[in-house]
Amino acid sequence: MELKEIYTADNSRYADAEALYQRCGRSGVMLPKVSLGFWHNFGGNDSYERSRAITHYAFDHGITHFDLANNYGPPYGSAEETMGRLMDDDFKRYRDELFISTKAGYDMWPGPYGEWGSRKYLMASIDQSLKRMHIDYVDLFYSHRFDPNTPIEETLQAMVDIVRQGKALYLGISRWPLDALKKAVDYLKAHDTPLLIFQDKLNMLDRTPQENGTLDYCAAEGIGFISFSPLAQGLLTDRYLNGVPADSRMAQERFLKHSVLTPELLAQLQQLNQEAADRGETLAEMALAWILQQHGVTSVLVGASSVKQLATNMKCVHAAG
Numbered sequence: 001m002e003l004k005e006i007y008t009a010d011n012s013r014y015a016d017a018e019a020l021y022q023r024c025g026r027s028g029v030m031l032p033k034v035s036l037g038f039w040h041n042f043g044g045n046d047s048y049e050r051s052r053a054i055t056h057y058a059f060d061h062g063i064t065h066f067d068l069a070n071n072y073g074p075p076y077g078s079a080e081e082t083m084g085r086l087m088d089d090d091f092k093r094y095r096d097e098l099f100i101s102t103k104a105g106y107d108m109w110p111g112p113y114g115e116w117g118s119r120k121y122l123m124a125s126i127d128q129s130l131k132r133m134h135i136d137y138v139d140l141f142y143s144h145r146f147d148p149n150t151p152i153e154e155t156l157q158a159m160v161d162i163v164r165q166g167k168a169l170y171l172g173i174s175r176w177p178l179d180a181l182k183k184a185v186d187y188l189k190a191h192d193t194p195l196l197i198f199q200d201k202l203n204m205l206d207r208t209p210q211e212n213g214t215l216d217y218c219a220a221e222g223i224g225f226i227s228f229s230p231l232a233q234g235l236l237t238d239r240y241l242n243g244v245p246a247d248s249r250m251a252q253e254r255f256l257k258h259s260v261l262t263p264e265l266l267a268q269l270q271q272l273n274q275e276a277a278d279r280g281e282t283l284a285e286m287a288l289a290w291i292l293q294q295h296g297v298t299s300v301l302v303g304a305s306s307v308k309q310l311a312t313n314m315k316c317v318h319a320a321g
């Protein structure tokens with residue numbers, strides 16, 4: 001019989017609580033300033049032991065928030081299956097210490113009911129997600145993208161009902177345009193399930209939510225804001241300063257293409273890297289700290305392909321401020 005290594009969380013995991021957690025908007029929820037995303041590095045094609053080590057390091061250092069979506073993998077669904085395996089192996093007894101999110105909106109299964117914002121899709125998707133993750137409820141359920149062809153009330157009422165059915169505790173919205181977000185906030189408030197958080201891309205290279213007023217709106221409405229791809233998928237680190245490593249995301253040429261790394265961008269990254277060095281920080285640390293300093297930001301949602309990367313990224317909590 002194979003004996004499984006038993007995981008016991010570090011007793012000092014909340015030692016840094018005062019620096020690490022902050023309130024999510026005007027809600028009762030405290031979130032870590034650094035959250036862990038499962039988009040890459042947690043799929044069925046990735047090493048389970050490496051994924052497992054990253055989550056252990058995260059939880060041992062107070063990262064209580066894991067962010068997923070129905071189609072994270074590859075293959076689709078497999079990041080949630082990894083989460084399910086992690087629940088079985090390590091995290092079941094820590095369930096109440098974890099804040100787990102998932103999403104539905106992008107293509108997940110074939111046919112007309114496997115993407116976008118219909119009630120049909122969202123209801124089926126949350127059930128599938130819970131089964132894959134071996135949990136009874138998620139802490140946070142997101143609409144992953146705005147659907148211009150489904151009445152907004154249909155999407156939002158399905159989300160409200162998911163909460164009422166006990167399948168999610170809170171609701172989030174990701175990547176919706178500001179005018180639709182405003183309608184959603186009003187609808188959800190009127191249905192006693194106020195929006196907890198908005199998830200969008202914000203980093204030193206892409207400041208759209210700041211420039212278009214979304215960040216200010218969220219802050220004024222008491223809605224949290226979590227920044228995805230805070231390191232621009234690895235660009236805002238030392239990863240690409242001396243070429244494209246074979247084991248990097250860019251080498252896969254899927255979501256981060258070689259063509260992005262123009263000579264102009266490389267020069268900008270090198271300059272930022274020098275600025276970070278002058279401050280005694282890594283570029284990753286400085287880039288994350290910059291986001292956390294922006295008014296209205298609750299958390300940076302980082303990805304990591306190693307424990308070492310995550311350890312570097314966590315330093316931003318102390319760099320910020």
Ligand SMILES: NC(=O)c1ccc[n+]([C@@H]2O[C@H](COP(=O)([O-])OP(=O)(O)OC[C@H]3O[C@@H](n4cnc5c(N)ncnc54)[C@H](OP(=O)(O)O)[C@@H]3O)[C@@H](O)[C@H]2O)c1
Nearest residue numbers: 037038039228229230231232233234237248249302303305
């Ligand atoms: N709502 C949405 O539509 C949406 C969209 C995108 C992402 N997200 C969420 O945001 C999360 C994070 O997105 P992301 O993975 O793009 O975030 P990211 O933190 O910008 O990029 C993560 C990648 O950067 C590299 N990296 C990270 N730390 C590093 C370090 N210290 N030194 C060197 N390289 C480092 C690694 O790439 P290598 O693999 O090359 O090592 C890592 O996989 C996702 O997992 C997901 O939960 C949501």
